[in-house]
Amino acid sequence: MPSQKVxxxxxxxxxFNTALAPPYIADVSRRLHSPGGPRVTCSDPRVIPEQYFEAAVIRNAGGRTSDAIRSLAALDTIGNTDTVIIVHHTDCGMAHMPDEAVRQRLKGRAPELSREIDQMTFGEILDVDESVREDIALLKASPLLSKDLTILGYSLDIHTGLLAEVQ
Structure with a gap:
């Protein structure tokens, strides 16, 4: 039996389904060509990229690009993407959960995987702007993405809602 939340x-x-009128894939693929191309951002419910961006959005914990490369590579081949925008934000949960703390909790769940867990990274954010720069560098170095791809990075202040470009 599903929980009450489910x-x-x-x-x-x-x-929601009563008003559902999904676009055809051809229409969606045109959105991939919208200014800026896909966005990589955090899955934090306080960050709602659909409110300020109109394009494909890839969301994960911290908005880290290491988790997004597979999706970006697919979009880059399907949609002829020209620009990727990375958005990290202030007060991100990944700034409050160091990789080592995640490792310790996971080793408590699966001690038999301790060796593998010790090799894992989870995208901790020590400095928002620096994490954006790290992710820009990661995408630029990826052999899976077009070398012509423009990669831009921004930090979002969740209190003001304003984006600031990260150089």
């Missing part, structure tokens, strides 16, 4: 989600889905 039942509530399913009920909201029924209401």
């Amino acid at each position: 039942l509530e989600l399913l009920e909201r889905n029924k209401k």
